[in-house]
Amino acid sequence: MAQTVTANLLKAQGIPGQYQLAHNPTTRQLFVTGTFNYARAHGSTTSTIARIDPDTLRIEALAQLPVTSDNRDLVKGQYQLQGAFGLALDNERGTLWVGSASTGSVTVYNQDDLSLVWDSLAVGEQIWQLRELFIDTPGNRAYITTSGGYCTVDLDTFAVNYHYLTTQSGGSEAMLLGPIALDEKRELYIPDIMNNQILVVDLNTAEHVRTYDVPAADYKTLPAVVHGVEVSGARGELYVSTQGVQGRNSGVHILSLEGEPLDFIPYGKMPTDILYDAAKALLYVTDFGAPRSPEPIGGTVGIIDVTSRKVLGEIRVSETKTNHQVLLPDGAVLVSDKAGEHKQVRVPFHIDPFTGKFTAADTEERTGEKPRTIDADSITRVQVQVHGEPDATVFPVFSPSLRVLVEDDGADVEILAELPEGYPIQITGSGWFKEHPGYGPRVGSEVIIEGDGVELARVQVQAAHFGALLTASVEFPAEWKAGQEHVITVRSGEAEGDIARSLGIPVRIVEAERHMPAPAVATVDTSVQHTDFAGYPKFP
Known part of the structure; x- marks a missing residue:
C-alpha cells in the first residue's frame, strides 16, 4: 500500500507580521515574534512577542518592547520599536532571546512575565543584519547569525564576541540565515544564502570548522538560494531547503554529513523553513511562495518521507506565505504564516511614531506612506497521520540533457x-x-x-x-x-x-x-477547526 497522508488542523488568529516560533517543552509555553510594516525607509511601530497556549492557541500574554529613536532620513526624529524577529529560548534560565533586524539589537526577556532582562542597545552593542539565534546551554553561549559571520553572547555576562567569515568562495560576503541545526557531535550547521553553502561550527570552540557547497539542482545557471537546514545523525544526512528562483531549483537537497550531495527533491515555489520529525522520518517544508512571480502561490506545508525521498503531499495552511514551524513533543507541528488573513485588527502593541507612546490602533500612519491597516497573521496546529509503508522502489527519472x-x-x-x-x-x-x-x-x-x-x-x-x-x-x-x-x-x-x-x-x-514532468503534489485531506479569537491581553 502506497503511503498517504491525512491531517487535522486547528487554526487561530496570531499577531501581525509574524516571524518565528519557539516552544518550551517543560512549561509547555509557545512563543511567537511579530514585527509589522518594517521597511528600509522606517522601523516598525507595531511589534510584540506573544506567549500562546500550544493546545488552544489562545494568546496568554504580550511583551511591551523597548522604544528607541528612528534615525532614517525620512523619519529622522521619530520613534520605533525594537522589533521582534529571530527567537530562541534558554529554558535553563527561563529566558527568551530576540533579535531585531530593524534596530540591530538583541533583547532578552523572562519567559513567565515577558519582562525585559537585557538590552544590547542599552549597553551600546549593535549587531547589524542579524538573523537567527541559537542557544547552546552546555557551552553557555547564544549564537547570532549576521551578514559577514556570526557572533556569540555569554548567557550570564552578555559579553559579545564576533566571528567574521568574509572570504567564502564566490567572492561574496557571507550572509548567514537559518533555521540552523545541531547534531549529536555538537556541531552547528548554518546556511549561507549568498554563497549557497552550509557552514559548520564546532560548539566546543565556537569556531567555524568546515564549509559545504550546495549545488544548483536542475537549472545550473540559477542559484540554489539555501535557506534552512535540518540534520539526522542516525541517517547521516543533512536536509537543506533551497528557495531557487521562481520555482526553479526550489526544493530540498540531501547531503551526507561530510557534505557530499546525495539527492534533490523538488518542491514548492520558494521553500523556507524545514523541520525534521525523527520519530516519523518526515520532513515538513513550508512554501512561502514567490511574491514577485506571476504565480506566487505558497501557503502550504510539504510532507516528505526521508526513507523513500518522496513528497507524500502538501497541506494547505493559509492563502500564501507559510513561514516558520516548531515540532511539539506529541508530534504536532505549529506553523506560522505571514498571510495577513485577519484584517484591520486593533492592537495594544503599537506606538505613535511622533511621541513614542503606546497607543492602541488598527491602522498605521507613517511619513511618506498611505495609511495602512494592521492585519494579523495566523497560527496553525497541524497533526499529521501517515498511512501505509514507505515505497522502497526506485523509479527512473527522466533527465534531459x-x-x-x-x-x-x-x-x-x-x-x-x-x-x-x-x-x-x-x-x-x-x-x-x-x-x-x-x-x-x-x-x-x-x-x-x-x-x-x-x-x-x-x-x-x-x-x-x-x-x-x-x-x-x-x-x-x-x-x-x-x-x-x-x-x-x-x-x-x-x-x-x-x-x-x-x-x-x-x-x-x-x-x-x-517528457516526464514531476507529478503534481497531492493535496492532503484535512479537517480544519477554527478557534474563536479571545482578544489581545493587556500588558503586564
Whole structure:
C-alpha cells in the first residue's frame, strides 16, 4: 500500500507580521515574534512577542518592547520599536532571546512575565543584519547569525564576541540565515544564502570548522538560494531547503554529513523553513511562495518521507506565505504564516511614531506612506497521520540533457536540448546586465527571445543580490512538431544601455510522451477547526 497522508488542523488568529516560533517543552509555553510594516525607509511601530497556549492557541500574554529613536532620513526624529524577529529560548534560565533586524539589537526577556532582562542597545552593542539565534546551554553561549559571520553572547555576562567569515568562495560576503541545526557531535550547521553553502561550527570552540557547497539542482545557471537546514545523525544526512528562483531549483537537497550531495527533491515555489520529525522520518517544508512571480502561490506545508525521498503531499495552511514551524513533543507541528488573513485588527502593541507612546490602533500612519491597516497573521496546529509503508522502489527519472552557452561578457542561457511538443519552453540564464556607468546599482537588460528569427517573448530581467537572472516560460509555437529542429535565440541590445548580445541554441522537438514532468503534489485531506479569537491581553 502506497503511503498517504491525512491531517487535522486547528487554526487561530496570531499577531501581525509574524516571524518565528519557539516552544518550551517543560512549561509547555509557545512563543511567537511579530514585527509589522518594517521597511528600509522606517522601523516598525507595531511589534510584540506573544506567549500562546500550544493546545488552544489562545494568546496568554504580550511583551511591551523597548522604544528607541528612528534615525532614517525620512523619519529622522521619530520613534520605533525594537522589533521582534529571530527567537530562541534558554529554558535553563527561563529566558527568551530576540533579535531585531530593524534596530540591530538583541533583547532578552523572562519567559513567565515577558519582562525585559537585557538590552544590547542599552549597553551600546549593535549587531547589524542579524538573523537567527541559537542557544547552546552546555557551552553557555547564544549564537547570532549576521551578514559577514556570526557572533556569540555569554548567557550570564552578555559579553559579545564576533566571528567574521568574509572570504567564502564566490567572492561574496557571507550572509548567514537559518533555521540552523545541531547534531549529536555538537556541531552547528548554518546556511549561507549568498554563497549557497552550509557552514559548520564546532560548539566546543565556537569556531567555524568546515564549509559545504550546495549545488544548483536542475537549472545550473540559477542559484540554489539555501535557506534552512535540518540534520539526522542516525541517517547521516543533512536536509537543506533551497528557495531557487521562481520555482526553479526550489526544493530540498540531501547531503551526507561530510557534505557530499546525495539527492534533490523538488518542491514548492520558494521553500523556507524545514523541520525534521525523527520519530516519523518526515520532513515538513513550508512554501512561502514567490511574491514577485506571476504565480506566487505558497501557503502550504510539504510532507516528505526521508526513507523513500518522496513528497507524500502538501497541506494547505493559509492563502500564501507559510513561514516558520516548531515540532511539539506529541508530534504536532505549529506553523506560522505571514498571510495577513485577519484584517484591520486593533492592537495594544503599537506606538505613535511622533511621541513614542503606546497607543492602541488598527491602522498605521507613517511619513511618506498611505495609511495602512494592521492585519494579523495566523497560527496553525497541524497533526499529521501517515498511512501505509514507505515505497522502497526506485523509479527512473527522466533527465534531459541541458545545453549551456556562455558569452564572453558573462551572460549565459540554459534550455533543454530536447523540447517536448506542446509544453511551454523554459529558459533561464544569468549575467544579463545593462552597461554599468560606474555608479549606482546594476540594472537588468530587456531580453528578446526568438524562435527561428520570429519573436516569441520579451522579458525585462530584474537585477538582484544573485545577479541579473533570466527566467522565462515561453508559449510553445503551434507549428513546431516532433522530429523537427529549430533555433532559439536569446538576445539583447535594443533598449537604452543594453549590451548587444545574441545567443543561439539549436533544439530538437520530441514527442510529449518522452517528457516526464514531476507529478503534481497531492493535496492532503484535512479537517480544519477554527478557534474563536479571545482578544489581545493587556500588558503586564
